[in-house]
Amino acid sequence: MTARESPATALDAAIERVVGDLTVLHHDHLSGLLPPERAALATAHRDLAMAEGAIAYHRNALMRLSSGSYPVDAPLLDRLRRTVHDLAQATAARDRLQDGVAAALEEVKAAAPAAAPADEELTPRDFAALLSLAGGGTMREHLLTHRVSVRTVQGRLIELPAFQRLEAHGLVTRDTSRALTVGQPVTLTDTGRTALLGTRRSPITAPVPARPAGAWPTPARHH
Numbered sequence: 001m002t003a004r005e006s007p008a009t010a011l012d013a014a015i016e017r018v019v020g021d022l023t024v025l026h027h028d029h030l031s032g033l034l035p036p037e038r039a040a041l042a043t044a045h046r047d048l049a050m051a052e053g054a055i056a057y058h059r060n061a062l063m064r065l066s067s068g069s070y071p072v073d074a075p076l077l078d079r080l081r082r083t084v085h086d087l088a089q090a091t092a093a094r095d096r097l098q099d100g101v102a103a104a105l106e107e108v109k110a111a112a113p114a115a116a117p118a119d120e121e122l123t124p125r126d127f128a129a130l131l132s133l134a135g136g137g138t139m140r141e142h143l144l145t146h147r148v149s150v151r152t153v154q155g156r157l158i159e160l161p162a163f164q165r166l167e168a169h170g171l172v173t174r175d176t177s178r179a180l181t182v183g184q185p186v187t188l189t190d191t192g193r194t195a196l197l198g199t200r201r202s203p204i205t206a207p208v209p210a211r212p213a214g215a216w217p218t219p220a221r222h223h
Contacts, residue, residue, distance in 0.1 A: 009048050011101050015041070018108055024176045031141060031148050031180070033160075035168065037111040041104040048101050051094040058087040122195070129162040130196055133172055136187055139163070141180035150186060171195055 012022060019025050019038060022045070028034050029042035062083045070076050122130065137152040150158040163186075166172045171192035174184040188196065 009045065009052055009098070009101070011045070011048070011098065011105065015045060015101075015105060018105060021176055027180065031146065033148060033164065035111070035164065037104070037108045041101070041108050044097065044101045044104045048094065048097040051090065051097050054090040055087065055094055058083055058090050062087060123162075125159065126162050126165055127196075129158045130166055130171060130188070130192060132156050132158060133163075133166075133186060134188060134193075134196060136185065138183045139174050139180065139186055140183040143181055148180060166192070 132152045135153050139150045141148045150163045173189050174186045178184050
């Protein structure tokens with residue numbers, strides 16, 4: 001169940017402020033692209049959406065029973081009592097799941113890196129992947145196998161874990177407004193270009209070597 005197909009929850013807006021579009025979150029979860037914290041959030045949100053659906057079902061049943069279409073008698077009152085009880089249980093379950101989603105969202109926030117790593121913190125393979133993506137690339141899902149791959153504009157295949165690390169650190173970004181089956185363009189962020197160029201390192205001045213004892217003096221320059 002995707003976010004677009006499921007009933008809205010009270011936490012949808014808060015989640016999207018942290019992870020982006022919920023449809024993309026659930027699609028990436030089904031494709032196995034999410035790190036553990038986001039995968040847990042996607043699962044918790046799916047369960048919460050189902051609980052909201054149960055509440056909507058019991059509420060609609062209560063509205064139908066109380067609409068005046070049925071004669072007020074003992075069987076109707078019994079059905080009303082059962083429906084109210086079911087609605088109360090569904091609401092309690094929703095509230096518990098909502099607390100779980102809020103906790104999962106905090107885990108995602110805590111897992112997010114405070115700042116993108118400097119280039120010396122990248123592994124050689126990460127740096128090579130970042131360098132290869134400098135000219136752009138595409139993330140695409142195969143229509144038949146549903147395998148997801150990332151390729152550069154030159155056609156080089158990028159290891160998915162390396163790409164996910166770059167994306168998690170904010171070094172690359174992809175256009176999630178396009179479907180994975182069509183292909184999502186991948187580009188470097190400003191932070192990624194900075195890390196690639198190494199401008200975050202402070203310039204180091206090489207020390208002047210000391211003259212060994214007994215060395216010939218440097219001839220004086222005459223102007």
